[in-house]
Amino acid sequence: MPRFALLIEYDGGPFAGWQAQADRPSVQGTVEAALARLDPGFAAGARIAAAGRTDAGVHATGQVAHADLVRDWDPFRLSEALNWHLKPAPIAILAAARVADDFHARFSAxxxxxxxxxxxxxxxxxxxxxxxxxxxxxxxxxxxxxxxxxxxxxxxxxxxxxxxxxxxxxxxxxxxxxxxxxxxxxxxxxxxxxxxxxxxxxxxxxxxxxxxxxxxxxxxxxxxxxxxxxxxxxxxxxxxxxxxxxxxxxxxxxxxxxxxx
Missing domain, CATH: 3.30.70.660 (Pseudouridine synthase I, catalytic domain, C-terminal subdomain)
Structure with a gap:
């Protein structure tokens, strides 16, 4: 499965933090929902990992996460498609990049x-x-x-x-x-x-x-x-x-x- 790094910007105000939660909106959950609409592998419950699990109300201009996808996307098309599916949430994918399989957004930082x-x-x-x-x-x-x-x-x-x-x-x-x-x-x-x-x-x-x-x-x-x-x-x-x-x-x-x- 190809691994992609995502450079993410967001307004943390509407979210209960980065980390996905069952009953509250999160940045992670919102990005994962957008990925699931693009890549069938994500519908099966795959997760993304981030460099920093920001708290409720905290913003980001340079968060990094990685995702393993089924399709080998062109990185520019992946970022454009994700931004379309993230609307109207205050989250933007600033860039996407194909990375090595051993790259980890958190542990490689x-x-x-x-x-x-x-x-x-x-x-x-x-x-x-x-x-x-x-x-x-x-x-x-x-x-x-x-x-x-x-x-x-x-x-x-x-x-x-x-x-x-x-x-x-x-x-x-x-x-x-x-x-x-x-x-x-x-x-x-x-x-x-x-x-x-x-x-x-x-x-x-x-x-x-x-x-x-x-x-x-x-x-x-x-x-x-x-x-x-x-x-x-x-x-x-x-x-x-x-x-x-x-x-x-x-x-x-x-x-x-x-x-x-």
Whole structure:
């Protein structure tokens, strides 16, 4: 059976997350239903696997999944046909590629990249409603960067992972945690970019929620180091809501998709 990699973009708002569920809409279930209409093999209950199982409300601009199909599709025609059958769901197949049989969207990945958007302004969000976390107070960028510096490298991230996390170990290596600030009409937008081989459940949202407390002046930057060293979930700051989080990319030794799409 030919294996195809899919580059997927979606608005996570209407879904209960990536993972298929019996009684709630999911991104995985929606894509699988579209595949079943195209390829008879999928009607028999075949599944697709993704690089990251995003939570309810989390978005993606660079999710990667793989599927084993019966028909050996032309990749461009496969992506076009899937996009037709995905309407009107807010999911788009940005690209499809034929990959080796041993390619696995999750286990072949050596890097995941996330973006978190936080907007600080008094007026309600309109165009970015559901696409960013809003606070009403301006944040101190320098303080947040100082707090973030304590989290780079390899650590026990017990403090910053959900109690429901199923990872075997709380130790992860955070390769990048960058924060940028930009002016928007009557406010500021803060963009947090995080990169690691893999992340714990709720790790990104826990980190951003904690750094927001630093930016707001409620925590000194050094308290982030103390929270990390505590290895105690109770030492974490508030976990921020999901709507500002995006899975933006997945890295592979041999990239399955061409740079020009």
């Amino acid at each position: 050596h890097e995941r990249r996330y973006l978190f958007r936080l907007i600080a302004r008094r007026a309600p969000l309109t165009h970015d409603r559901g696409c960013a976390w809003q606070v009403t107070h301006r944040l101190d960028l320098t303080a947040m960067r100082a707090g973030a510096a304590h989290l780079l490298g390899r650590h026990d991230f017990t403090t910053f992972r959900s109690t429901m996390c199923q990872a075997k170990s709380p130790e992860k290596t955070l390769d990048e945690l960058a924060i940028e600030e930009a002016a928007i009409p009557q406010g500021r937008e803060y963009r947090f970019t995080l990169r690691a081989r893999s992340f714990l459940h709720n790790q990104v949202r826990s980190i951003v929620g904690t750094l927001e407390r630093v930016g707001a002046g409620a925590w000194p930057p050094d308290r982030v180091a103390q929270a990390l060293a505590a290895c105690d979930r109770a030492a974490c700051g508030p976990v921020c809501p999901p709507q500002g989080l995006y899975l933006t990319g997945v890295g592979y030794q041999t990239p399955p998709f061409s740079a020009d799409g």
